[in-house]
Structures are given as structure tokens and as C-alpha cells.
Amino acid sequence: MIVRISGEDQYELPEQDAAKLNELEQTVIDIVRGGHQDGFSDAYGKLLDYVRSHGTLIEDDDIRSSDVILPPTDITFAEAGVEFTGEGIIPD
Amino acid sequence: MAGLGGRMSTVVKAKVSKLLDRAEDPGETLDYSYQKQVEQLQNVKKGIADVVTAKKRLQMQETSLQQSVVKLDTQARQALAAGNEDLSRTALERKNVAQTELQGLDTQVAELEEQQQKLTDSEQKLRAKIEAFRTKKEVIKAQYSAAEAQVRISEAATGVGEQMADVGLAMQRAVDKTENMKARADAVSELEAAGTFDDITQLGSGEDDIDRQLKQLSSQPAVDDELAKMKAELGGPAGAAQIAAPAGAAPAEPAEGSGEAAPDSEQS
Numbered sequence: 001m002i003v004r005i006s007g008e009d010q011y012e013l014p015e016q017d018a019a020k021l022n023e024l025e026q027t028v029i030d031i032v033r034g035g036h037q038d039g040f041s042d043a044y045g046k047l048l049d050y051v052r053s054h055g056t057l058i059e060d061d062d063i064r065s066s067d068v069i070l071p072p073t074d075i076t077f078a079e080a081g082v083e084f085t086g087e088g089i090i091p092d
Numbered sequence: 093m094a095g096l097g098g099r100m101s102t103v104v105k106a107k108v109s110k111l112l113d114r115a116e117d118p119g120e121t122l123d124y125s126y127q128k129q130v131e132q133l134q135n136v137k138k139g140i141a142d143v144v145t146a147k148k149r150l151q152m153q154e155t156s157l158q159q160s161v162v163k164l165d166t167q168a169r170q171a172l173a174a175g176n177e178d179l180s181r182t183a184l185e186r187k188n189v190a191q192t193e194l195q196g197l198d199t200q201v202a203e204l205e206e207q208q209q210k211l212t213d214s215e216q217k218l219r220a221k222i223e224a225f226r227t228k229k230e231v232i233k234a235q236y237s238a239a240e241a242q243v244r245i246s247e248a249a250t251g252v253g254e255q256m257a258d259v260g261l262a263m264q265r266a267v268d269k270t271e272n273m274k275a276r277a278d279a280v281s282e283l284e285a286a287g288t289f290d291d292i293t294q295l296g297s298g299e300d301d302i303d304r305q306l307k308q309l310s311s312q313p314a315v316d317d318e319l320a321k322m323k324a325e326l327g328g329p330a331g332a333a334q335i336a337a338p339a340g341a342a343p344a345e346p347a348e349g350s351g352e353a354a355p356d357s358e359q360s
Contacts, residue, residue: 004254006261006262007210007258059220060216060217060220060221061220061221061224063221063247063248063251063252064251066254069258074265
């Protein structure tokens with residue numbers, strides 16, 4: 001599974017990490033829906049950190065399409081309200 | 093797939109497959125894709141240049157405001173030394189406004205710096221992908237049948253297209269930020285045009301509109317504190333009127349325009 005962090009890099013993660021990613025994203029979605037601005041960047045940071053620490057970096061000259069594209073690190077709470085509205089970043 | 097990612101890659105994929113549908117010769121498609129990619133890279137460079145221009149404008153305003161702060165501070169001291177407390181206060185109020193604007197500009201210059209760095213990084217990544225695509229297209233052209241080539245082109249073009257979309261997004265964010273900053277830069281320009289940071293020597297004797305606005309803008313306690321400090325530095329709490337009387341005792345030349353106010357001190 002290839003995950004892109006928008007504005008940064010692409011990472012390759014094992015398929016079984018999808019469940020963990022969805023769990024972390026669910027936390028972000030809940031926070032956004034609840035309007036809890038304070039906890040947002042922390043929760044979203046955790047999701048990004050998981051990708052960075054568990055994924056293998058894909059080199060710049062390696063051309064791969066991503067299965068998942070995550071919004072940039074500096075996404076604002078207002079922007080997140082638009083992005084994190086669906087059922088999850090990993091398609092069923 | 094929710095959110096940004098889903099939409100973005102769907103658009104990229106749709107564009108690529110449309111391109112492939114039209115193509116009869118995979119070799120031509122590859123060359124065309126590559127040409128488009130190189131064009132996009134030029135656009136990214138233009139985008140970075142725009143951010144740099146916006147940053148330079150803010151930096152020029154910073155320099156000009158810094159000069160105003162120094163000048164107004166000097167004039168406040170000179171006015172106080174000459175016994176004109178009102179004029180000194182006006183200079184300090186203007187200095188206060190200039191300093192507040194300066195702090196805002198500092199933050200924005202730093203933010204633009206960050207945007208510029210991000211865009212430069214993105215540009216390098218895109219360049220690397222396009223270079224890899226160039227190599228790959230030659231391999232595909234040489235080694236594969238038309239049908240096989242079609243599949244491989246699709247993969248490669250989608251991959252590069254995704255990188256391109258990502259750079260596009262980074263550019264959009266940078267543009268949004270510079271738009272916000274233009275608003276501030278314009279506001280500073282307006283204050284400058286209204287004479288807010290002008291030499292106090294250009295002031296008439298009466299209080300004008302700008303001064304009244306300034307009094308609302310600037311934080312009064314800060315000005316009071318600074319004035320008190322200056323008084324102390326100039327020779328204790330005795331007050332400006334007494335310091336002013338022996339004009340020769342004050343080493344600093346009074347500001348030119350304060351000549352209008354000077355008769356006051358000469359009479360006392």
C-alpha cells in the first residue's frame with residue numbers, strides 16, 4: 001500500500017497497516033466532527049507520524065501511484081472539516 | 093476513499109486515461125506526456141518566483157518601517173529635550189504603530205520563507221520524477237509491444253501526474269498565503285501613504301485626523317511608559333518644561349519643525 005503525505009513524500013506500508021491507519025483517521029474524523037479544534041493537530045500528527053515511522057520511503061525518482069493521499073501537515077482545522085468527512089481514507 | 097486524496101488521484105487518473113484513449117502511437121503519447129511535464133515544471137518555477145517577489149516586497153516594507161522606528165525615536169527624544177512633550181508623544185505614538193506593523197511583517201516574511209522552501213522541495217521531487225519518466229519512456233519505446241506499452245505508460249504517467257497534482261496543491265496553498273499577505277502589505281502601504289510614519293517635523297501645529305486615529309491605534313500605556321523613561325533619561329522627573337528652558341543645555345538639536353513649538357520654550 002502506497003501512502004502519500006501531500007507536500008512531502010510517498011511511503012510504502014504493509015497492507016495490514018490499513019486497519020491501524022483507519023483507526024487513527026477515525027480519531028481525526030471524530031475530532032473534526034465534534035468541533036474540537038484543540039486536539040486536531042495532535043491527532044492528525046499521530047496519523048502522519050505512524051506513516052513516516054512504519055512506512056518505507058519511496059525515492060523521488062521512483063514513479064509510483066498512491067493508494068492513499070493524506071492532506072499536508074499544515075492543514076488547518078477549517079480545511080480538515082472539508083477533507084475528513086467520508087468514511088475513511090482506506091477504501092473497502 | 094474520502095477527502096483530498098481520493099479526489100486528486102481520481103482526477104489525475106481520468107486525465108491520463110483520456111490522453112491514452114486518444115493516442116494511437118504509444119511512443120507519441122510518451123513524448124507528449126514528457127513535454128507537458130516539462131511545461132508544468134516551468135510553471136512551478138514561476139510560482140516560486142511569485143512567492144519570492146511577495147517576500148521581497150514585505151522585506152522592503154520592513155526595512156522602511158525599521159528606519160521610521162529609529163527616526164521617530166530620535167525625534168521623540170529631541171522633542172522632549174526641547175520641552176515639547178506633545179510632539180514627543182506624537183512621535184512615540186507613530187513609533188508604536190510602526191513597531192506593531194513591523195512585528196506582523198516579521199511573522200509573514202518567516203511564513204513566506206517556509207512556503208518558498210516547501211515549493212523548492214516539491215519542485216526537486218517533481219524534477220526527479222520527470223527525469224525518471226524520460227528514461228523510462230525510452231525503455232518502454234524500445235522494449236515493449238504497443239499493447240504492453242499502453243499499460244506501462246499509464247502507470248508511469250499516473251505516477252508523475254500525481255506528483256504534479258501534489259506540487260499544484262502546494263502552489264495553491266502558497267498563493268492563498270501570499271494573497272493574505274498582500275492584504276497586510278497594502279494596509280501598511282496605506283498607513284505610509286496617510287503619513288502615519290512620517291517625520292514629525294512635517295506636522296502642523298494642530299492635531300490632525302491621523303493623530304486622532306493614531307491615539308486610538310496605539311496602546312496608550314506603552315507610550316506613557318516610554319515617555320516616562322525618556323524623561324528619566326533626560327534628567328529625572330523634573331519635567332520637560334524645566335529641561336527645555338536652558339535650550340543650550342540640551343546637546344541634541346531640536347527637530348527642525350519643532351521650531352514652531354519652540355517659541356513656547358523660549359518664552360518660559
